[in-house]
Amino acid sequence: MRRSPSRIFASLLGFTLIIGILTACGAGNPGGSTPGNGSNGGTQGTITIKIGTEFPTTAGDASTGMPAQNGATLAIKEANDSNFLPGYKFVQVAKDDVGASGTHDQTVGQKNVTDLIGDPQVVGTVGPINSSVALAEMPTTNRAPMVLISPSNTNDCLTKETPAFECGGAKSKVNQLRPTGKVTYFRTATIDQYQGAALAVYGHKTKGYKTAYVIDDTEAYGVGLAKNFTTYWTKIGGTVLGSASIKQTNSYENILTEIAGKHPDVIFFGGNDSTGGITIRQQMKSVSGLANTPFLAGDGSKTSALAKAVKPLGGGPVYTSIPGIDPSQSPASKTFFDAYTKQFGPDAIGAYSAGGYDDTKILLNAIKSVVTSKKADAPKDSNDDAGAAKFRQAVIDAVQNIQYDGVTGHHSFDKNGDTTNHFISLYTIGDLGSGDGWKFLEQVDTSSLQ
Structure with missing residues (x-):
């Protein structure tokens, strides 16, 4: 039977609309902005590899954790912009381990790495900041296995049974952390036996x-x-x-009054700015006999938050450290700091901006080595558990054998x-308008201290 032109036109129009709808539904990435190939959730012709970051990026620990996360973000952005590994796109999966107390939390950190492990496309994680959080995360990532740096x-x-007074015998945690x-x-921070000595x-x-x-501050890092x-x-x-071993509190005046009666030349604090560093140094200023006493602490207190909180008070000098070379x-x-400040601003620099960047670059280089040597294939999608296990182990092996200059x-x-x-x-507190507010003093090769 011969159809009328109007009916033919209507049929064609309907067919065209259906095709258009199907095309729209299939185009782009159903999972959002994450790139990759059609099988693993991204644009055609690329494979998605995810890198987790696990830092305390809010509340009391933001001045330590966010700069480290920013460093990782910059490294991933540069890798993608430069086509570091042709055919692959890197995606950051950022986690925050701050808990209800407003500071880093072991339970939150452990859940974060469990969630990251649960995504086969996550091949490794950069973090955490705090040693106490690492104690909770390491057994989980070790069993997976997935690299944690x-x-x-x-x-x-975390890695040794020495020094014996700290980690030996019944105090050893190695078997528990490495089941x-x-x-x-892995870690790019020099350990506390060297930092304490310096x-x-x-x-x-x-x-x-x-x-x-x-x-x-009673935590693993501070006590050690x-x-x-x-x-x-x-x-x-x-x-x-x-x-004195004191869990973070709002008032240290009683112990500081007791300390003032002993007339020390210096007060040393083992802990973070958020777990006592800021409050102790602030309250020293109001305790008779301690107003001008020097304050000495490690990397956990080298933050912009501490510098900004205590410099306006005056008083005794403040000295801190970082466990590594000074990035400057x-x-x-220069290349790093120019790129970092362009991306995040000069006020966003912290003690571990460069460390977060370098650790991510180490992981990126390890991934590239695995892919280019064809030792393992990247997981093909978010359901590829078998592929993830093989690829993650190959990345661990590559990190173990890496030689990296950053x-x-x-x-x-x-x-x-x-x-x-x-x-x-x-370091000592310097110009608050420059970087994180700390002035570099000197660098120590601790091999000379042994």
């Missing part, structure tokens, strides 16, 4: 302080750093007048996953 964890016992017996955790030498020999009172400082301080002839002393520093110096890893870079950098 931190720019800032310094507690000796498979294999190394999956701070002791600077206080006793460089500044001439003879007596110290030592406070820690305080013990290492105390051990080396007494080894080189200093006297410890007393010590690196040949790669903003924080040269990094390779020993059999325990620790960096072979043992430099410590020392």
